[in-house]
Amino acid sequence: MKAIVYEKYGPPDVLRLKEVEKPAPSEDEVLVKVHAASVNYSDWVFVRGKPFVIRLMVGGLLKPKIKILGADIAGQAAAVGVNVKQFRPGDEVYAELSAYGWGGFAEYVSVPEKALALKPANLTFEEAGAVPQAAVVALQGLRNEGQIQPGHKVLINGASGGIGTFAVQIAKSFGAEVIGVCSSRNLDMVRSIGADQVIDYMQEDFTNNGQRYDLILDIVANHSISGLERALSPRGIYVFVGGSMAAVIKASMNKSERIRNLSAEPNQKDLVVMKELIEAGKVVPVIDRRYPFNEASEAVRYYGERHSQGKVVITLEHDNK
Numbered sequence: 646m647k648a649i650v651y652e653k654y655g656p657p658d659v660l661r662l663k664e665v666e667k668p669a670p671s672e673d674e675v676l677v678k679v680h681a682a683s684v685n686y687s688d689w690v691f692v693r694g695k696p697f698v699i700r701l702m703v704g705g706l707l708k709p710k711i712k713i714l715g716a717d718i719a720g721q722a723a724a725v726g727v728n729v730k731q732f733r734p735g736d737e738v739y740a741e742l743s744a745y746g747w748g749g750f751a752e753y754v755s756v757p758e759k760a761l762a763l764k765p766a767n768l769t770f771e772e773a774g775a776v777p778q779a780a781v782v783a784l785q786g787l788r789n790e791g792q793i794q795p796g797h798k799v800l801i802n803g804a805s806g807g808i809g810t811f812a813v814q815i816a817k818s819f820g821a822e823v824i825g826v827c828s829s830r831n832l833d834m835v836r837s838i839g840a841d842q843v844i845d846y847m848q849e850d851f852t853n854n855g856q857r858y859d860l861i862l863d864i865v866a867n868h869s870i871s872g873l874e875r876a877l878s879p880r881g882i883y884v885f886v887g888g889s890m891a892a893v894i895k896a897s898m899n900k901s902e903r904i905r906n907l908s909a910e911p912n913q914k915d916l917v918v919m920k921e922l923i924e925a926g927k928v929v930p931v932i933d934r935r936y937p938f939n940e941a942s943e944a945v946r947y948y949g950e951r952h953s954q955g956k957v958v959i960t961l962e963h964d965n966k
């Protein structure tokens with residue numbers, strides 16, 4: 646089979662299309678014929694091996710141990726292991742593989758049954774491939790750490806990106822009033838996916854506008870902790886989702902109960918929650934660009950500019966193999 650392989654850290658053009666051995670599913674795994682994958686922050690940092698600490702996580706100080714990146718996939722079950730109960734060959738599925746060794750940028754990947762869910766029936770593979778990681782991170786940030794409630798005033802900082810576009814819609818589905826922070830060019834898009842109010846970060850600092858929020862979901866982390874505390878209502882919660890390494894350290898050192906650090910855990914249950922929200926028409930994936938499989942390195946490079954409007958998707962064509 647063909648896969649996007651990398652053998653050394655570097656710019657995205659170290660990602661090369663290569664012929665590799667097709668995996669065989671173990672007894673608890675499903676072999677998935679991948680029709681679409683999408684790019685996440687992990688692909689961007691792991692390909693470059695930067696920041697350096699990431700190499701300890703990927704398991705290769707000088708060169709990567711994991712050769713095939715890609716956490717998000719949508720595709721079709723091609724074969725199932727003997728112990729697999731929930732899926733049959735032909736099922737249309739999606740999965741998040743970051744807890745299972747990645748490997749999604751390939752024509753086939755073996756996926757543990759517990760990491761897989763049926764894909765939302767109303768989505769194409771391309772659309773479904775955009776969902777897993779970004780949507781589950783948004784869901785767990787809002788629901789688990791953020792304890793979102795109907796009527797809450799929820800601010801999403803980074804509302805126009807992969808995670809942010811899901812967060813806006815998921816927060817609306819919980820009955821919250823949603824305020825999206827993005828740049829001028831994305832104001833209309835963020836409004837169009839349901840934000841009640843938008844703030845242009847180029848014009849206004851949400852920590853200094855006199856407003857208070859019950860929940861701030863922060864995918865950018867570009868404000869001081871004192872500014873964020875000022876923007877929280879008396880019982881408000883701040884959830885740190887992403888940002889620079891310095892921001893990660895700052896957020897994890899803060900001991901306040903109201904400042905929380907999300908460490909998302911991909912799981913089947915939340916993929917099912919997303920399937921239901923999507924099939925109910927409450928969440929629609931926003932896709933910025935689609936790239937053919939042989940241009941996966943370009944997709945990762947584009948994601949790395951960090952100004953995507955929603956998700957960056959890679960599509961695979963199979964010729965009846």
Ligand SMILES: NC(=O)c1ccc[n+]([C@@H]2O[C@H](COP(=O)([O-])OP(=O)(O)OC[C@H]3O[C@@H](n4cnc5c(N)ncnc54)[C@H](OP(=O)(O)O)[C@@H]3O)[C@@H](O)[C@H]2O)c1
Pocket residue numbers: 685686779782802803804805806807808809826827828829831846864865867885886887888889907908909910948951952953954955
């Ligand atoms: N906690 C966890 O478990 C977990 C899991 C996965 C990922 N993450 C984190 O999530 C982050 C990646 O998220 P993503 O994939 O959604 O990123 P992304 O798709 O690259 O989106 C970034 C968005 O941020 C916006 N942005 C840039 N500067 C901004 C500012 N000053 N104020 C507000 N918005 C701004 C950009 O919009 P404009 O173009 O309009 O500027 C862009 O839409 C990483 O930091 C990663 O570590 C965390």
